[in-house]
Amino acid sequence: MTWSRQRGTVWRLALWATCILPAILFTIVPIGVLVSRALNEGSRPSWSASHLPILGRTLLFSSCVAVAATLFGTFLGYRLGASAWPGKSLARVALLLPLLVPPYLHAVGWTTLLRAGGSVADLIHGAFAVETLRLSEAIYSFGGAVFVLTLAYCPIAVLFTEKSLQWSSPALVEAAQVFGAGRWRTFAVARWPYLRPAVASSALIVFLLTASELGVPTILKVPVFNFEVFTQLAAFNDITAATLLCAPLVAAGLLAVAAERSISGRPVELESPDIEQPRPASFGKAATNTLLVVGFVLLSLGAPLGAIVAEGLDRKALTDMARVAAEPAWSTLRYAAGVVVALLAISLGLTAALRNGPRLLNRVTDAVLSIGFAVPSTIVALGLLAVYDRPGIARLCSPAVLVIAAIVGRYAIVGLRVVQQARNQIPSDLFDAAAIAGAGPLSQLIHIALPLMRVGLLVVVLMGIVVASAEIGSTILLHAPGEETLVIALYAIEANSPRSNVAALSLIQLASVGVVALVMVLLATFSFRAGSAWPRRNTGSKD
Amino acid sequence: MRIPTIAFVVVVVQAMSLQPYAARGGHDQQQRVVVYTSVDRIFSEPVLREAGKRLGLEVVGVYDTEETKSTGLVNRLIAKKDNPDGDIFWSGDPARAVLLKSKGVTVAYDSPAAKEIPDAFKDPERHWIGFSARSRVLLVNTQLVPEGQEPRSILDLTDAKWKGKVAIANPLFGTTSFHVSVLFGALGDAQARQWLDDLKANGVQIVSSNGEVKRQVAGGQVAMGLTDSDDAAEAIKDGQPVRVVFLDQTLRVPDTRDEQKGGTPLGTLVIPNTLSLIKGGPSPDGARRVFDFLLSADVQRMLAESCAQAPLMPGVTAPSGVLSLDRIVPMKTDYARAADHLERLLPMLKEWAEKK
Numbered sequence: 095m096t097w098s099r100q101r102g103t104v105w106r107l108a109l110w111a112t113c114i115l116p117a118i119l120f121t122i123v124p125i126g127v128l129v130s131r132a133l134n135e136g137s138r139p140s141w142s143a144s145h146l147p148i149l150g151r152t153l154l155f156s157s158c159v160a161v162a163a164t165l166f167g168t169f170l171g172y173r174l175g176a177s178a179w180p181g182k183s184l185a186r187v188a189l190l191l192p193l194l195v196p197p198y199l200h201a202v203g204w205t206t207l208l209r210a211g212g213s214v215a216d217l218i219h220g221a222f223a224v225e226t227l228r229l230s231e232a233i234y235s236f237g238g239a240v241f242v243l244t245l246a247y248c249p250i251a252v253l254f255t256e257k258s259l260q261w262s263s264p265a266l267v268e269a270a271q272v273f274g275a276g277r278w279r280t281f282a283v284a285r286w287p288y289l290r291p292a293v294a295s296s297a298l299i300v301f302l303l304t305a306s307e308l309g310v311p312t313i314l315k316v317p318v319f320n321f322e323v324f325t326q327l328a329a330f331n332d333i334t335a336a337t338l339l340c341a342p343l344v345a346a347g348l349l350a351v352a353a354e355r356s357i358s359g360r361p362v363e364l365e366s367p368d369i370e371q372p373r374p375a376s377f378g379k380a381a382t383n384t385l386l387v388v389g390f391v392l393l394s395l396g397a398p399l400g401a402i403v404a405e406g407l408d409r410k411a412l413t414d415m416a417r418v419a420a421e422p423a424w425s426t427l428r429y430a431a432g433v434v435v436a437l438l439a440i441s442l443g444l445t446a447a448l449r450n451g452p453r454l455l456n457r458v459t460d461a462v463l464s465i466g467f468a469v470p471s472t473i474v475a476l477g478l479l480a481v482y483d484r485p486g487i488a489r490l491c492s493p494a495v496l497v498i499a500a501i502v503g504r505y506a507i508v509g510l511r512v513v514q515q516a517r518n519q520i521p522s523d524l525f526d527a528a529a530i531a532g533a534g535p536l537s538q539l540i541h542i543a544l545p546l547m548r549v550g551l552l553v554v555v556l557m558g559i560v561v562a563s564a565e566i567g568s569t570i571l572l573h574a575p576g577e578e579t580l581v582i583a584l585y586a587i588e589a590n591s592p593r594s595n596v597a598a599l600s601l602i603q604l605a606s607v608g609v610v611a612l613v614m615v616l617l618a619t620f621s622f623r624a625g626s627a628w629p630r631r632n633t634g635s636k637d
Numbered sequence: 638m639r640i641p642t643i644a645f646v647v648v649v650v651q652a653m654s655l656q657p658y659a660a661r662g663g664h665d666q667q668q669r670v671v672v673y674t675s676v677d678r679i680f681s682e683p684v685l686r687e688a689g690k691r692l693g694l695e696v697v698g699v700y701d702t703e704e705t706k707s708t709g710l711v712n713r714l715i716a717k718k719d720n721p722d723g724d725i726f727w728s729g730d731p732a733r734a735v736l737l738k739s740k741g742v743t744v745a746y747d748s749p750a751a752k753e754i755p756d757a758f759k760d761p762e763r764h765w766i767g768f769s770a771r772s773r774v775l776l777v778n779t780q781l782v783p784e785g786q787e788p789r790s791i792l793d794l795t796d797a798k799w800k801g802k803v804a805i806a807n808p809l810f811g812t813t814s815f816h817v818s819v820l821f822g823a824l825g826d827a828q829a830r831q832w833l834d835d836l837k838a839n840g841v842q843i844v845s846s847n848g849e850v851k852r853q854v855a856g857g858q859v860a861m862g863l864t865d866s867d868d869a870a871e872a873i874k875d876g877q878p879v880r881v882v883f884l885d886q887t888l889r890v891p892d893t894r895d896e897q898k899g900g901t902p903l904g905t906l907v908i909p910n911t912l913s914l915i916k917g918g919p920s921p922d923g924a925r926r927v928f929d930f931l932l933s934a935d936v937q938r939m940l941a942e943s944c945a946q947a948p949l950m951p952g953v954t955a956p957s958g959v960l961s962l963d964r965i966v967p968m969k970t971d972y973a974r975a976a977d978h979l980e981r982l983l984p985m986l987k988e989w990a991e992k993k
Binding site: 144230312315325329330331333472476479480483484485566571574576578582583586587591 | 671678702722814991
């Protein structure tokens, strides 16, 4: 694998083909088969004028969340990364915690917190004389859904922004200030060029994640276009109509990816790592940063999860649900493991193959992966069953393989963007120097790329765990009998179980995802520290 | 981290993620019966566990979720028609059983255990057989509607007195869609359509599911809502401030078809569970044994106790407080016809649900 600038085209193409092939086999082919069947049957998209408002609403919804999460996340990431202050590492971890919680659990938490008749609603009613029903109505609304998803997804922008800032030199900032540039001018010339790709990628990822989200809008009663596709399946049992109805979603996904490419521009070529530290923050600034982080964590995690914990603190419910959760937790863990490995392999491979590669290859990759993401996972899963669930093939493509393939096919573009962002932040001359010293591509990968990309890779690991534990559209169709995931178990008991059971199972899911994620973080951190030949780069923070 | 370490971790992780499939390959498939069920897991799981215990089989449930409205199960069964991994489909209503029959997913099985179940609850070709039944009821918030003030007929829900205070689940899905379809059969297209339009004009709240209707009524967001009797029973069991009203039990509606035909009340819709045998399922012998067990009096008794479902087998007495078919006036229903009729109604219902 090459991480230096020049490598052979054949090698690059071979690597690209190897990595893109699973995405083609497990997303494009199944979707293509369904579309082809629909066309052979003479089906036409059940598109009508009534779909236009809901499509518009969905795009507006996704854009609002993307803009809000990116702005808020960039602001927090900037505060975190622009200066050195005590507790910065802890703050970094705390700001990423909301990513560990599947979005629908955020929604369950907020509805529990603000439900009419609940203790918080009563408290607010007592203090501010706000009608308890108003609070409930506020969360069950477009604005409520934007609020919940903004808090859930803004850590993506925090992470990207903070990492980008590590490579913008404080000396450049000071130089701009010395030459009389104002605050905004300094930001524009010394910070923005480094931030721009990160901001664009964050916005794209949040947009795509929101556009594909069905759980939060369903819980908070916000009609989205995905629901139209779902209605074709659930009410009309019409797979072909549902498939053809996905076309606007695919078009929106492709446009979003093109927009992101256009906003990002070419990545800034970084030279040798700048050993300079960010300037230490004043006491007031450090205190403000700490308060901001604490406030964000309380709002995005403490409030909704506190509500779930408060409802779930029932020993009997916890015991009962622990019994229910045992097998699903194991299945979830297995799927998550497979998803993480496959996502990492594909993202790393494609990043290496596409780095400084032909623009066409980048565009084809974006198109292939965007289609997999934009088409609702239920449709992809039905396509997978149509193509691979046949006597004979089924032995090779077991339910576990199909579940993992469906999730990876869907989230590969997000993984790729995260790894590409991480790669863009490594100065290329490190690889050149290693190559001159005789290090081969694999050695460069192991000793330079992986350690320096570890935060990005960890994000992919965490994302893999979270999406594998939260994905329901495909897993409910593809899992083997007796191998349901935790989220299926949660949705299955949600209908008529006591609220304490729902809360207890939510808590168990959160705990299991959190523990696994924490183990992965620790394992990766210690492995890289112990094994890397490259000295830890001084990122400026002393903690 | 060294290359062999990475390679080792990758191999272990991938092996772990695929391991159970390989492990299951060695099991005797005849001993494992897979039951797909759209009945809430909280009610169906204990029954399947009991079946496994009594029959000495491994009975595995594949459950549906309320949020996915049986999309998971039904579409999965259709998609896996040529390579089924399930043996039995236990549906919460006949509509899905009729659909699967039309798609060629099920096979006829005239279970000897169903002899005493009335023919009205069976498919003539025995692709499905009904057993314990739920009913459609009006769940009323006791704090918002005093006793005796509640509507007595489904047609009363359009009364201006209840403007904005009634909730129903989206009529495109589940038992609500089936209920509307049966109403169209009972009232006739014109009157039923008028009733729907009046309901809309009266500000009916359309929510995502029957469970959500229950939550909205219990939480006081609405005064009342149409839901299933098992949802209602759960709300009562949870100590929520609600009570159940069986609608149309007396002749209070002067303009129903039934009155014109002789004055019998419209009645309450009774929706049986159904069992279907999956064609080509992996364990046909075990499946028949489980199928027969699920139709037994014991299971009907269990469901009566756990979720207030009315036994359809004569001689099985329902516990007090549980719906008993001899104590209510049921709506006359041709289940297969209603399910067929539903397909025709769906585009209109979608338009109605989306209308502001």
